[in-house]
Amino acid sequence: MVFEPLEEADETLLMDIRCGRLWPATSAHGAPKCILNDGTLAAESESGWSLVRNGKRVRHGDGSIVAVASEFIAIKRSNKSGAWFSIIRSTCEAELPAPTGWSLISFGASDTRITAYGIHAEKGQRLLQMDPADEHFRIPGTHCGTSQVFSMGAGVDPVIRSTGLAIGSSWQTPHGVIAGIAAERSDLSVRHITPVGLPCIYVRSQQSRCQELVVCLHGGPDSHELDDLRYGGTYRTVLDAGFDLLIINYPGSAGFGSAFQERAWHNWPAAIRETAGAVAEIMDSYGTSIVSILGVSFGAWMGLQLAERVHASQVVAMSPIFDLQSHLQLHSDDPEFRRWAADRFALTAESPDDGEQHIGNFTGRVVVIAPVDDEVVVPGSTLHSTNSATRLGREWSLVSVPGNHYPKASAAAEQRWAALEDAIAVRPGTRRFSASPRVPGDSERGPLCLRPVSLPYVPDI
Template identity: 50%
Template structure:
């Protein structure tokens, strides 16, 4: 497989940096690629690194090696492949004594800051047996006191940090140093970064042997992604009025300052103790790019210099307004994200679909309706059990914007829960059409179905929604009340919204002589393969950019 699309690039994880060459692993195909900046070019080219001879590959972010760790009988064979600017060099091979496969399973390779080495982790297959560590350089194996979960690293003082099932712990069961909620996402010599999340938001903390400290962003900002090295903490954060920025701090004081770096929507990846985190950013102006402590590497998508982008808040609703520099369009596409506990700002979602809309003569208004996450608890919770008010505030924002810009035509694009919001908005905004992808149309039925299957979903729904009706068919009144043409992109294997529910809403609308069209697309609620994504984005582009109602 080659990296040929934003969907492919979205699934890349950086593992090592050598000078101006970045090595990335694909979670789609399990392959290794390298991206370099050896010659000037506008977009990056990912060259595959052959792993065909490697039986069981392991790596540790920031370490420029691929390890082939093969556990057979009572031996572990270690083949250490150095990464080079042109790929991989010949391996250094050795074999060490190892616990029998009947009693222990080789599960991971972790950094040990105390011994300045890497440890092979053998977890016991039977209860009350110790976990074993093998030094990848010397082959010395030693037992580890029982820990809660899977070991993630050894800190410089010899303390082991583990996590499992959304809980972290530091120390052993016999000598516990601390524990709490969250998952270890980045390791350094003296601390780890822990991420906690639920549908209400994301939180980060720094865990040391001495204790846990919450990581607080500057006032008004919300951290979305974060990683750290021994010397630097880098975060991607959003703000309802100021948009998106990268933040930087020192681990010892965690006082963040704004970085002067390109920043659309970003992911921050930890690269171990010695190297600054790597940032991947995507945006309508910057395209896609990787930012490292040494250089910036262009990604798969071109940067655009013919577009204008503004963060605006009509009716106090956080929006992103995008248009071409040379002219302002008379028609806009209003985009509504799913969730509702989510957000969208400057990004290249759906394969960069907004570029197609801009090229077709539309402006784009990315809209974060009340109930969106990331803009403060008050804004998110304002919509709970008060969705009529959230719809009206969003309608006020769109109408205020349209009046100020002299917009003559408005199309609404809603994804998942955003499609339900679009149905409501069509009664308050003069809309030409609604394009609904993976749509949640019958909210009543959706809640009633899932709350009986999932206790967590029930709690989530009860916190956000009032009782919407005794009968599931009540939800179809929203379809009947929608006065505009609707185009539905319905995944054939949608595991979130039942296809039958979507079909029933469409049938109710068409039976009432509403102009609804359904296009079936392959895949799940969100595409799982490159082919599914490419086909869906093509259908979506045609639906959004056509002038037919």
């Protein structure tokens, strides 16, 4: 048994439960995590994991320990393209291959069960399960929403937290399912679809609808978005206001295979054309006549260019990257970032006359939600882009909100999501709708209501 210290200066202790003997654990190979049945110690350090027997390291590798059982540990290795999991025993190592077409996102294990949350470009989101003695995952037919798998140790099967726009939130435990703080919504329809081959989620309310489609573009681009309760339940509020949602994983998104991710690299105009084709197909299929766009971080850069192609009524850009080249150059001192950027984008030096080109040719309404303490995008860059658009007579407005690129404090999150709801669902000259209760965890906003206002041009500092 491993006893971790309560104070950093104290020692980690090991106990032989057969006789009760205690002794200090050596830190030469990292922090002890567990002891396998044969007495092998599993440890973890900044350089990776180790298996140690009689004070000597017998196995070592990259990655972090994500689950421990009586006879094995589970290791996760990840990069910008995805995650890979392995089972490490005292005598052997075996990578856990995902079923064909699936990507494993979250993972947990016990002595009797291995559980993984996986995503698939066509089949959506599932909880995959395997017996530790088997070599193949079982794929159930039930949609699970976005899920996190938590290992509970050798003797207890993993606990799973799942969230989705219709299913709400829940905790699946060995003793049954516990309802989460977000209730189920039987009035919402959530469909996994693939217009022009792009993995998408289409959501609509079964109640009265307007004829506007909100297209949602995640950041990254090495990321993905499927059925989830993002942004404090904002999507539910937008649906209650009568809008339909199309969550798009554009070419370049991670989690749907390397070919899908890499086909956008150095060819982003083609990715934007494909995304525009998906929007057009959905508008034709579902009878929506107006489209607006929500783009977050890199998704704002995509959204501003997509808006011109699909004739969007407006773009809401949250924590936005507008000037991509300046953003890439800003972080180019980091060798790893420089390699990452060179793989995906053509790095060019803009001439002084190119300063306004990054705002594009979209002439519709743009609402910019800009965090004042954004550590990823320099706030001055966002202000410069907004000023450039305003100087050209564009209908751009800026809402400053507290917090970082993604809000860390609940108060900052509350104001961010309030601004987002208003930007999407409240248009100039319209009355504010009555919002449904916010997903708990983000407190009720009270009287605060942030509205986009026209930003006059001011000189750049």
